[in-house]
Amino acid sequence: xxxxxxxxxxxxxxxxxxxxxxxxxxxxxxxxxxxxxxxxxxxxxxxxxxxxxxxxxxxxxxxxxxxxxxxxxxxxxxxxxxxxxxxxxxxxxxxxxxxxxxxxxxxxxxxxxxxxxxxxxxxxxxxxxxxxxxxxxxxxxxxxxxxxxxxxxxxxxxxxxxxxxxxxxxxxxxxxxxxxxxxxxxxxxxxxxxxxxxxxxxxxxxxxxxxxxxxxxxxxxxxxxxxxxxxxxxxxxxxxxxxxxxxxxxxxxxxxxxxxxxxxxxxxxxxxxxxxxxxxxxxxxxxxxxxxxxxxxxxxxxxxxxxxxxxxxxxxxxxxxxxxxxxxxxxxxxxxxxxxxxxxxxxxxxxxxxxxxxxxxxxxxxxxxxxxxxxxxxxxxxxxxxxxxxxxxxxxxxxxxxxxxxxxxxxxxxxxxxxxxxxxxxxxxxxxxxxxxxxxxxxxxxxxxxxxxxxxxxxxxxxxxxxxxxxxxxxxxxxxxxxxxxxxxxxxxxxxxxxxxxxxxxxxxxx
Amino acid sequence: xxxxxxxxxxxxxxxxxxxxxxxxxxxxxxxxxxxxxxxxxxxxxxxxxxxxxxxxxxxxxxxxxxxxxxxxxxxxxxxxxxxxxxxxxxxxxxxxxxxxxxxxxxxxxxxxxxxxxxxxxxxxxxxxxxxxxxxxxxxxxxxxxxxxxxxxxxxxxxxxxxxxxxxxxxxxxxxxxxxxxxxxxxxxxxxxxxxxxxxxxxxxxxxxxxxxxxxxxxxxxxxxxxxxxxxxxxxxxxxxxxxxxxxxxxxxxxxxxxxxxxxxxxxxxxxxxxxxxxxxxxxxxxxxxxxxxxxxxxxxxxxxxxxxxxxxxxxxxxxxxxxxxxxxxxxxxxxxxxxxxxxxxxxxxxxxxxxxxxxxxxxxxxx
Numbered sequence: 074x075x076x077x078x079x080x081x082x083x084x085x086x087x088x089x090x091x092x093x094x095x096x097x098x099x100x101x102x103x104x105x106x107x108x109x110x111x112x113x114x115x116x117x118x119x120x121x122x123x124x125x126x127x128x129x130x131x132x133x134x135x136x137x138x139x140x141x142x143x144x145x146x147x148x149x150x151x152x153x154x155x156x157x158x159x160x161x162x163x164x165x166x167x168x169x170x171x172x173x174x175x176x177x178x179x180x181x182x183x184x185x186x187x188x189x190x191x192x193x194x195x196x197x198x199x200x201x202x203x204x205x206x207x208x209x210x211x212x213x214x215x216x217x218x219x220x221x222x223x224x225x226x227x228x229x230x231x232x233x234x235x236x237x238x239x240x241x242x243x244x245x246x247x248x249x250x251x252x253x254x255x256x257x258x259x260x261x262x263x264x265x266x267x268x269x270x271x272x273x274x275x276x277x278x279x280x281x282x283x284x285x286x287x288x289x290x291x292x293x294x295x296x297x298x299x300x301x302x303x304x305x306x307x308x309x310x311x312x313x314x315x316x317x318x319x320x321x322x323x324x325x326x327x328x329x330x331x332x333x334x335x336x337x338x339x340x341x342x343x344x345x346x347x348x349x350x351x352x353x354x355x356x357x358x359x360x361x362x363x364x365x366x367x368x369x370x371x372x373x374x375x376x377x378x379x380x381x382x383x384x385x386x387x388x389x390x391x392x393x394x395x396x397x398x399x400x401x402x403x404x405x406x407x408x409x410x411x412x413x414x415x416x417x418x419x420x421x422x423x424x425x426x427x428x429x430x431x432x433x434x435x436x437x438x439x440x441x442x443x444x445x446x447x448x449x450x451x452x453x454x455x456x457x458x459x460x461x462x463x464x465x466x467x468x469x470x471x472x473x474x475x476x477x478x479x480x481x482x483x484x485x486x487x488x489x490x491x492x493x494x495x496x497x498x499x500x501x502x503x504x505x506x507x508x509x510x511x512x513x514x515x516x517x518x519x520x521x522x523x524x525x526x527x528x529x530x531x532x533x534x535x536x537x538x539x540x541x542x543x544x545x546x547x548x549x550x551x552x553x554x555x556x557x558x559x560x561x562x563x564x565x566x567x568x569x570x571x572x573x574x575x576x577x578x579x580x581x582x583x584x
Numbered sequence: 585x586x587x588x589x590x591x592x593x594x595x596x597x598x599x600x601x602x603x604x605x606x607x608x609x610x611x612x613x614x615x616x617x618x619x620x621x622x623x624x625x626x627x628x629x630x631x632x633x634x635x636x637x638x639x640x641x642x643x644x645x646x647x648x649x650x651x652x653x654x655x656x657x658x659x660x661x662x663x664x665x666x667x668x669x670x671x672x673x674x675x676x677x678x679x680x681x682x683x684x685x686x687x688x689x690x691x692x693x694x695x696x697x698x699x700x701x702x703x704x705x706x707x708x709x710x711x712x713x714x715x716x717x718x719x720x721x722x723x724x725x726x727x728x729x730x731x732x733x734x735x736x737x738x739x740x741x742x743x744x745x746x747x748x749x750x751x752x753x754x755x756x757x758x759x760x761x762x763x764x765x766x767x768x769x770x771x772x773x774x775x776x777x778x779x780x781x782x783x784x785x786x787x788x789x790x791x792x793x794x795x796x797x798x799x800x801x802x803x804x805x806x807x808x809x810x811x812x813x814x815x816x817x818x819x820x821x822x823x824x825x826x827x828x829x830x831x832x833x834x835x836x837x838x839x840x841x842x843x844x845x846x847x848x849x850x851x852x853x854x855x856x857x858x859x860x861x862x863x864x865x866x867x868x869x870x871x872x873x874x875x876x877x878x879x880x881x882x883x884x885x886x887x888x889x890x891x892x893x894x895x896x897x898x899x900x901x902x903x904x905x906x907x908x909x910x911x912x913x914x915x916x917x918x919x920x921x922x923x924x925x926x927x928x929x930x931x932x933x934x935x936x937x938x939x940x941x942x943x944x945x946x947x948x949x950x951x
Binding site for chain 2: 088129131376377378403404405408416418420422423424425426427428429430434437438439441442447448449
């Protein structure tokens, strides 16, 4: 066996009493793509951060081309020809692609921007990238920014590339393009590590796959010799069924009728453009789209958190039969109308919950105003906290633990539990399973399905198209703040949705 | 691989640690104080040649030496604590009110104005109520101005409140000039003979009423922040404005209300300083306590009860420093150096409570 491009031996990393990586050993050859598979919180990113010099291992050794290496900073990593493409891009918005690519480099020679352009286009040609090196970052789409990040590390001569969840922000079509480029780089002799938790991507791109579970190394398999079921078992540690039980909707009524709403940001940028749709009781309406296409603004507009310039949001009250326009109402006014609207926002700890407060105080966020008097009553929220902990199996030392100390899945259970406890008639959830492990994700899907069966109008903003297609009844696709299509989830394909996601002209409904 | 590349592991790495058990974190703090005293001893011997034990005993005598010193210490403690309590709700809301100095000063000015103009024309009880109302109103207005601008246009409250301090100082100078026609710009004791508007002595103790009032405010503030709906809203707005909006808290209203409260307590402090302590006003009536209060509040982690302890430490050090400066005929700067060292260690040891230092361990082999 030839010398590995990079080899890890017995790597251990602790954060306080938490062991993020425990005695992990793995290797990647030149001309090979290795998938690093594991659930969120299994230690994938921590491990890669040690290779790229952001963290330092507590124990263990790293070998580069057979030589022991000490990587104490990202700069050292570049010296070892290691380049990492992070999940969150690290680019300067007002600089051009080429300027970002050379930023921070100093080889002591005279600096000439024309040479930079020449070398960038050389790299692009070699691997099949398509990018305008003069374009500013803020004018770029997410996939273009990612391309800049990849060129940036190649420009610095990286032979070992690490990509942290590169497909999380891409459409299916863009993912295919990325994979094509990655294969070319592999054929050119680069060693590539790709972090992911999407199984079908693992199977389509990698040569071998290493699995981590709760910070521990489970094993490495040749991709050709394995399948989704086996990998899931390795990842989760037990057999689980990956089926969402979708019931037929019944007793459908129009609950929320959104007509022609327009929203502009303070700077005058159009956020939502003529958005119209209907959310029905007893149905899950999925919302698909590239991240940042207006999903957040749409939900916040309904919740009374986003100023609406024109249009209307009519709520049909199932108890009284009264129709109310929610436009220009504050969250309190909406609640005072008797609208039972629950909202699980995308930013859980920054919006839905207060990270430094304990579970009881977080339960109180919705209910603290209840009752007379100037003092808080903690008995009811305490009872609710206990109920949610036992019903949803929240793993926590107790109700007085600050929620930021809980794992992502448990944080989400607390938030979703609180929002469902309000017995909503409309439930909006933005990316409710982002960062959750498989078991927690399915808990959340089941909760949403349960709500649907109780006659709640559920609006689910998701990023995994496979899940959207399996879970929802209808899927609305938005792009650039516009509705580009509403499709029947039972009769659609990922490709159809992918095309709608990138469509820029206004859309028609083909239900 | 390029043979020239030779990187070594960094000598020191810092990592966050989980909560220490309570006695270990207190052990760290005690060790910090001991180390501070050891370092101070070295400095005392080097600079002055005195016996450090003698110096420390003198420091303790500065606060506890005589009955009178004890009362002065308690009075100083009460005033510092009162202002610290005032800034705490604002800080808890992440509103950096560094204008307590000015808010105290205008509160004191309002009290002095009532005393100066009303003289002994009002019955004592009405007089005190009027002074109290005037000083609270002045403090509230002074605090609400930056709060209003913050809520309405999101101006920077740090700069704004700081600037308001200078305006308050000038305002006091201005009124002293009007009230003291001789041009000496020293106000002198107001109502020296009639003692109109002076807070009464109780049980023969001049400062006891001040201290009791502040004790009441301390308990009230502790309960307000921890158990009231408004206190809860303050925490939510401070932790995350987005969460506050999401659950329908009117953030602007909370900012205005909380700063109003902050200003009112500062006004109260001004009232106690003028009516209950000095019976006069100068531009230094607040004496920098508006800034020291910030430290007390932070060190006390915004907990009203712990703040009693932190303001005691500060006042104890100040009193002790003054004592050794006079007793040993030292320059005041030496005393300041010593209190500086002790405070540095007390604040600095929090780092070791929260973080762990890892030294290079040499070659590490995995299994």
